[in-house]
Amino acid sequence: MNIRKTFSVLFAGAILSMGTQSMAADDFKLKLRLSHVFSPAEQLTKSMDMVAESILEKTGGAINIQTFPQAQLPAYKEGVEQVVRGANFISVEDPSFIGDYVPDFKALYAPMLYRSFDEYVALTKTQLVKDMQAKAEEQGIKILALDYIYGFRNLITQKVITTPADLKGMKIRTPGSKSYIDTLSAMGAVATPLPWGETLSAVQQGVVDGLEGSEFTNIGTKVYEGPTKNVANTRHILGTCGVYISTKVWDSIPPKYQAIVQEEFTKGANHMVELLKSQHGGVVKELESYGVKFNEVDGDAFRSALAPLYGEQEGMTPGIFQAIFKELDAMR
Ligand code: X3X
Numbered sequence: 001m002n003i004r005k006t007f008s009v010l011f012a013g014a015i016l017s018m019g020t021q022s023m024a025a026d027d028f029k030l031k032l033r034l035s036h037v038f039s040p041a042e043q044l045t046k047s048m049d050m051v052a053e054s055i056l057e058k059t060g061g062a063i064n065i066q067t068f069p070q071a072q073l074p075a076y077k078e079g080v081e082q083v084v085r086g087a088n089f090i091s092v093e094d095p096s097f098i099g100d101y102v103p104d105f106k107a108l109y110a111p112m113l114y115r116s117f118d119e120y121v122a123l124t125k126t127q128l129v130k131d132m133q134a135k136a137e138e139q140g141i142k143i144l145a146l147d148y149i150y151g152f153r154n155l156i157t158q159k160v161i162t163t164p165a166d167l168k169g170m171k172i173r174t175p176g177s178k179s180y181i182d183t184l185s186a187m188g189a190v191a192t193p194l195p196w197g198e199t200l201s202a203v204q205q206g207v208v209d210g211l212e213g214s215e216f217t218n219i220g221t222k223v224y225e226g227p228t229k230n231v232a233n234t235r236h237i238l239g240t241c242g243v244y245i246s247t248k249v250w251d252s253i254p255p256k257y258q259a260i261v262q263e264e265f266t267k268g269a270n271h272m273v274e275l276l277k278s279q280h281g282g283v284v285k286e287l288e289s290y291g292v293k294f295n296e297v298d299g300d301a302f303r304s305a306l307a308p309l310y311g312e313q314e315g316m317t318p319g320i321f322q323a324i325f326k327e328l329d330a331m332r
Contacts, residue, residue, distance in 0.1 A: 028062050028253070028254050028257065029061075029062055029064070030062065030063050030064070030088065030249075030252070030253060030257075031064045031066065031088060032063070032064070032065045032088050032089065032090055032245070032249070033065075033068060033073055033089050033090070034048060034052065034065050034066065034067045034068065034089075034090040035068050035071070035073035035074060035075050035079045035082075035089065035090070035091055035092065036048065036067075036068075036069060036071075036075065036079075036091075036092035036093070036241065037069070037070060037071045037075045037076065037093075037195070037196045037197075038069055038070070038220070039069065039070055039220055039221045040069060040070075041219075041220045041221070042150070042216060042220035042221070043150065043216060043220070043272055043275060043276060044092070044148055044150055044241060044272065045067075045069045047148065047268045047269075047271065047272045048067045048069075048092060048268070049067050050268060050271075051065075051265055051267075051268040052065035052066070052067050054264045054267075054268075055260060055261055055264050058260045058264065059257050059260055059261075062257055063253070063257055063260070063261060065090065070196075070197065071195060071196065071197055073089075074089075075091075075093070075195075076093060076097060076175065076176055076177070076195065077097055077100065077176065077177070079091035079092075079093055079097075080093060080097045080098065080100070080101075080244060083140070083141055083244045083245060083246050084101065084139065084140050084141060084246070085246075086140065086246045086248045086249060087246065087249075088249055089245075089246070089249075090144075090243060090244065090245050091243075091244045091245075092148065092241050092242070092243050092244075093241060093242065093244070094109060094175070094177070094239065094240060094241050094242070095108050095109045095146060095240070095242050096109040096175075096177040096178070096179035096180065097177055098136055098141060098143070098242065098244065099177070099178070099179060100177075101141060102132060102135045102136050102139060102141075103313055103314065103315035103316045104132045104135065104316055104317050104320050105132060105136075106178070106179050106313060106316070107312075107316055107320045107321055107324060108123075108129065108132065108146075108324070109179050109237070109240075110179070110309055110310060110321070110324075111183045111186075111236045111237050111306045111309060112235070112236055112237075112302070112303055112306055113238070113324065113328065114238045114328075115332075117147075117149050117238070117273050117276070117277055119328060119331055119332075120147065120149065120238050120240065121147045121149075121273060122331055123324070123327055123328065123331075124146045124147050126327050128323050128324070128327055129146070133146075136244075137247050140246055140247050140248065141244050141245075141246070141247065142244070142245050142247045142250040143242055143243070143244055144242075144243040144244070144245060144261065144262060144265040144266075145242055145243040145265045145266060145268070145269045146240065146242040146269075147240055147269045147270075147273060148240060148241040148242070148268070148269050148272055149239065149240040149241075149269075149272065149273050149276065150214050150216050150217065150239045150240065150241065150272075150276065151214025151215055151216045151217070151238075151239050151276060151280070152214060152235035152236075152237070152238055152239065153212045153214055153217075153234075153235070153237045153238075153239045154212060154213070154214070154215075154231050154232060154233050154234050154235060154236070155167075155172065155210060155212050155230075155231065155232040155234050155236075156210055156211050156212060156213055156223055156228045156230070156231055157170065157172070157209060157210030157211075157228050157230050157232070158209070158210065158227050158228055158229065158230065159209070159210075159230065160230050160232070160293075160295055161230070161232040161234075161295075161297065162232065162295065162296075162297050162298055163188075163297070163298045163301045163302075164187055164188035164301055164302060164305045165188060166188070167187055167188035167189040168188055169190065170188075170189050170190060170209040170210065171189070171190045171192045171207070171208045171209050171210075172184050172189040172190065172191060172192060172208065172209065172210050172211060172212060173192050173193075173194045173199050173202060173203070173208045173210070173211040173212075174191050174192065174193050174194075174211075175193065175195075175196070176193040176194075176195070179237075180193070180237070181193055182309055183236060183237060183306065183309065184212065186305050186306050186308060186309055187234070187236065187302060187305055187306065188305060192207075192208050194208070196221075199211055200221065200222075200223065200226060203223075203226050203227065203228055204226055204227070210228050211223070211228065212234075212236065212237075213239070214239045215231070215280060215283045215284055215287060216276060216279075216280075216283060217239070218231070218283075218287055218292070219283050219286060219287055224287055224290045224291070224292050225290075229291050229292050229293060230293050230295065231287075231292060231293070231294045231295070232295055232297050233294060233295065233296050233297060234297050234302055236302065236306070
């Protein structure tokens with residue numbers, strides 16, 4: 001075949017494949033189920049609904065994300081397992097649940113690391129965290145966001161707590177990941193893991209003596225209506241959620257739609273961070289109007305009680321905590 005003919009055949013093939021790809025993109029349809037544990041009144045729920053709606057519109061209906069709040073679908077550890085299994089599923093959970101696959105995320109979600117939302121957001125943009133995300137992809141988990149921040153988690157109890165000794169023998173509800181159990185145990189409590197859906201009844205019935213959560217959780221789920229009216233400002237964990245999808249599913253999405261999905265989840269997190277930063281003062285005042293009382297705590301006592309948790313756990317990258325501290329020190 002002469003050169004001219006070879007070229008024209010190759011050129012035609014290229015056009016056809018581009019056309020096929022774009023035709024494939026135009027014919028592409030994907031329905032995804034998005035699962036989280038938050039309640040309808042909480043901002044994370046509203047943000048997920050807004051992002052899903054925007055993606056549906058901007059992809060011309062190609063990517064249809066149906067959102068399921070309040071653990072209607074598998075959530076927590078089981079939600080992340082759906083992602084790892086390659087289901088058409090998006091899990092929205094805190095990074096400690098990714099720690100089961102990439103232990104370095106347990107370091108990222110360690111207690112008393114961050115002084116502000118902004119510090120954590122800046123850390124998620126560093127090469128250190130990008131490298132962690134690459135490790136998650138090796139495990140089949142594509143991370144679309146890490147900063148759906150819902151506030152610093154504080155102790156919420158009937159008894160006023162100011163030191164770790166005050167927590168002795170107190171059963172404090174936590175989510176089921178080891179990060180929370182280790183944190184509340186180190187703080188002096190009897191960590192009692194329960195799904196959120198069982199938490200308020202457990203408090204009402206005295207099964208637990210209290211819980212820990214952010215002011216946004218407190219007001220959004222009406223914790224304040226129960227007996228736990230005291231909030232001790234431990235700020236022991238920065239509550240934040242990531243957005244996780246199977247790498248297999250992600251790779252099946254045409255690049256032009258991937259770009260829209262990524263951009264909308266990024267925009268959604270940025271919006272939620274700025275909104276909650278602006279709302280926190282008003283939420284505290286509203287909770288106080290419902291009889292909630294806030295108190296400061298012996299921060300040094302809690303920090304020294306939690307210090308052992310900065311020891312590297314099995315599977316963590318050697319020096320991971322020093323690397324995180326270095327990044328945070330550079331910001332301060
Ligand atoms: O995995 C996502 C969160 O870390 C779950 O925290 P949890 O179970 O204390 O729920 C927070 C509430 O705001 C849910 O309504």
